[in-house]
Structures are given as structure tokens and as C-alpha cells.
Amino acid sequence: MELNCPNCDKPLVETDNGMQCESCNQHFILEARCPDCHKPLEVLKACGAVDYFCQNGHGLISKKRVEFVPVAN
Template sequence: MEFPCSHCQHALNWLNDSRFQCPQCHHHYQQQAHCPECQHLLQTLSACGSVSYFCQHGHGLISRQRVLFSYLPVQE
């Protein structure tokens, strides 16, 4: 997962769940999954260690390869 920090462009480190942190300036980011068809936020379903993504706007299950990820800065 290579995504640059929007503050310093350093690659982010994965923390846990969908949290990422910049190791250089320590900003936190929340990873969000979007539907490739309608761009709405996907519902994340975790079961048995694997994660599925579900669009509640009529596009059903979205495979991880098709999910669009964005990174929202988190205010601590």
C-alpha cells in the first residue's frame, strides 16, 4: 500500500484496521473504500479474517481489486 502523506509526501505506515500514519510528520489517515461505479462509501464487512466491500447503492459486493481507496486526514 503506497500512499504519500499529503503534508510531506512520505509513504504512510499501516497502523491497524484502516488507520495509517506518516512516520515522518505523524499525521494520521483513515482509509476509506469507495465504489468504482458510484463513488459512494462502501460498507466494510469482515468475516473470518477476510474483508468484503459492499455498495449500498445497488452495486452489491465489490472485489478488493476494484475498490477505490482514499485517505482522509484524521484530527487527533
Template sequence: MDALCPVCGQPMSWVSGHFHCDADHGDFTQIALCPDCQQPLQALKACGAVDYFCQNGHGMISKKRIQFTYSPYSEE
């Protein structure tokens, strides 16, 4: 699945820990949201795999159901 720029809808490139819009609309951080409550998911990383957990009572979320959104990237 491509990461699409929230400004222009074009595919973004992965650059040094964040996404960059190739049409020069800026840099973005990807946020995984629970499809049921729209709250950010906790990423659980182990042995190269990433699983997602909703801390609002929905438990483990299938990767196929996750909704991704993008916010402006900040180096802070």
C-alpha cells in the same frame, strides 16, 4: 498494497487501529470507495475475511477495484 500518506506519498504504518505517516504528517483513517459512484463502501467482515458492498446499487465490489482514500484520524 501499501497505504500511502496523502500528504507526502510515503508508506504509512498501522498503529492501534489507524495509519500513521512515518514522516510525521499525522494519523489517518482508510476509507474504501466504490469505483463506480465514489461513495464509501460498507465493509462486511466474517471469519477473518473482508468483503465490500456498495449500498448505491453497485452490489459487491471486487477488492481489486476498490479505491482507497485517507482522512485525518480522530479518536472521537
């Protein structure tokens, strides 16, 4: 998954706890968003599985469909 910095549009580099822009030295966390309404998803963790749930009427969202958006930390 390749994401660009929302500030300078340069590629982000993955770190242990998020993403880092080497160009503007900004750190980001990744926020899971619904592909239908683009609002944040609730992350459900149980028995080693991670599921995503949209509280805005779209129900469970497949991991393959989740949009990950960099958010300034």
C-alpha cells in the same frame, strides 16, 4: 499498496491502526470506497471473510477493485 499523504503528498507508513505521515506527523485511517462512484463502501464481515458492498447500486465489490483512501483521524 503505496499511498501518499493528502496534505503534503509524502508516502504514508503503515501502523497498527492505520497510516502515518512521518513528514507532517498526521495519522490517517483507510476508508474503502467504490471504484465506480467513489463513495464509502459498507464492510461486511462474516466467518473470517471480508466483503465490500456499495449501497449506491453497484452491489458487491471485489477486494481487488476497492479503492482505499486515507482519511484524517
